[in-house]
Amino acid sequence: MTDLEDDGHAISYQVLRRGTTVRSADGVELGTVRRAHEAKREHIFDGIDVDTPDGLRFLDAPEVARIAERFVTTTFPAAEKAAHLVDRGSRIARVLGNTTTARRAKRAGERARDRWDRR
Structure with a gap:
């Protein structure tokens, strides 16, 4: 190299x-x-x-x-x-997965999961 x-x-x-x-x-x-x-x-x-x-x-x-x-x-x-x-995944799933609402929902779910794991 x-x-x-x-x-x-x-x-x-x-x-x-x-x-x-x-x-x-x-x-x-x-x-x-x-x-x-x-x-x-x-x-x-x-x-x-x-x-x-x-x-x-x-x-x-x-x-x-x-x-x-x-x-x-x-x-x-x-x-x-x-x-x-x-x-x-499909093109539709990629488009819907990149919307602002979907990203916010994913982050909220991850934060809830993290809080649950730390309890």
Whole structure:
């Protein structure tokens, strides 16, 4: 790896920034990070939503080899991306899931779940 391809220091999924590039194991850009998921009750990394040219896809945690400052690297080559990047649902569900009301409801539900877990 040259200095130009250095992906930086390894970081936690909790500080992974939206827009970080997702690369395959062979260095091909697959998309960018939209959101990292956490299994709330277990406090473990669950996966990443990836914006790709084909739409929003989900990358499961076991298929992530490394999370670094500049890149997220997968465990599979670019030729196998269709088998590993899972579609996140219908177009209508994506549109409705991105409305202001839906986002507020999700946040309210997450806060209620967090309060319940801390009781």
